[in-house]
Amino acid sequence: MIVQDTEHGRARAAEEIAKGNVVAFRTDTFYGLGANPFNQDAVRRLVSLKSRERKPVLIVISEVAQVERLFERRTKLFEDLSARFWPGALTIIERAQMNLTHDLTAGTKTIGVRLPDDEDVRDFLRSCGGALTATSANAPGAPPARTAAEAAEYFPSLLILDGVAARGEQPSSVLDISRAPRVSIIREGAVKFDELQKALRGMNAELEMNAGVRVEA
Numbered sequence: 001m002i003v004q005d006t007e008h009g010r011a012r013a014a015e016e017i018a019k020g021n022v023v024a025f026r027t028d029t030f031y032g033l034g035a036n037p038f039n040q041d042a043v044r045r046l047v048s049l050k051s052r053e054r055k056p057v058l059i060v061i062s063e064v065a066q067v068e069r070l071f072e073r074r075t076k077l078f079e080d081l082s083a084r085f086w087p088g089a090l091t092i093i094e095r096a097q098m099n100l101t102h103d104l105t106a107g108t109k110t111i112g113v114r115l116p117d118d119e120d121v122r123d124f125l126r127s128c129g130g131a132l133t134a135t136s137a138n139a140p141g142a143p144p145a146r147t148a149a150e151a152a153e154y155f156p157s158l159l160i161l162d163g164v165a166a167r168g169e170q171p172s173s174v175l176d177i178s179r180a181p182r183v184s185i186i187r188e189g190a191v192k193f194d195e196l197q198k199a200l201r202g203m204n205a206e207l208e209m210n211a212g213v214r215v216e217a
Contacts, residue, residue, distance in 0.1 A: 002148050005120070005163040013161045014127045022046050024137045024151040025124060026163030027060060028116035029089055029171055029190065030144035031151040032134035033158075038069070043103045046133055049155065051140060056106045058091055058172075059113045060134040062125035069131065070111050072097055077180045080203045087117040089168065089190035093176040104133075110178045120163065136171070144171070182206045 003009040005026070013023045013034075020042040022035045033049065035042040037059050046057065059070060064082055067074065072095040081092060096104070096111035105111055114134070116122060125132055136144040137151040145151035148162035173191035176184040183205045185196055200207050 001158075002152055002160045002162050005124075005161050009161055010124055010127055013124070013159055016159050017042075017128045017132065020045070021159075022049060023159045023161060024145070024148070024155060025121075025132075025161040026148075026166055027121055027134050027168075028087075028118040028166075029168035030146055030166045031137040031148070031160075032058075032060070032132075033137050033155070034128070034132035034134060036129065037100070037104055037131055037133050038129075040101045040103070043101050043133065046135065047103050049158075050135060054103075054106045056093075056108050056110065056112055057104050057133050057135050059104075059111060059131055060116050060121070060125060061113055062115075062122045062130045064115060066130045067094075067113055070097055070100065070113055071095065075177070075180050077177050077183070077203055077205055081175070081177070081199070082115070084199055085191060086115040087122070088115070089117065089170075089172040090114065090196075091172045091174045093174065093178055093186070095178050110176070112174060114172055124161070177205075180205065182208055184208045 016023050020039050022045050024031050025034050035046045091112045091114045093110050093112045138144045139154050146166045148160045151160050171189045173189040174186040176186050
């Protein structure tokens with residue numbers, strides 16, 4: 001069911017989240033599947049919907065302070081990176097809080113988090129408690145949904161919050177700082193490799209170019 005991104009539509013979507021259900025919503029990149037990351041049953045519903053290889057699930061947050069609920073620590077490297085690239089399309093992977101469900105971390109003991117560069121998205125996140133999963137709204141092997149209609153084709157049983165077409169053309173870039181000062185660029189996306197490399201050099205981080213662990217973004 002598609003509902004418009006109005007005050008009423010957001011309230012309906014937030015109600016679904018509060019009930020432990022999954023909704024689709026526009027992020028600052030593509031449409032994502034939103035569930036309460038602190039509700040184990042909701043996360044299991046999300047994993048079942050995706051029906052694919054288990055991977056860590058990306059979280060989007062409304063404010064930087066929300067990382068306190070997700071990250072085990074806040075290093076100087078994180079503070080520097082978040083000040084430089086957030087809000088923006090950079091997912092930062094760090095050691096996860098121990099209370100986070102295995103379905104979120106896929107046994108990696110890490111979690112990927114992003115602060116979206118879109119005030120409307122952040123407002124919606126605030127109405128849902130400040131943090132939601134945001135794995136891409138797509139079927140296995142299919143391209144990420146860029147519109148509510150595309151998300152509804154993939155997941156017709158879900159409530160879809162229609163926030164018009166996604167403005168992004170690429171997914172977020174993914175940077176693993178969980179072994180800082182050693183850092184791994186897991187995926188090059190909207191934030192380009194050269195930009196990350198230059199920033200990290202100035203932060204005295206030791207860059208490793210290995211494949212690493214990929215998040216569902």
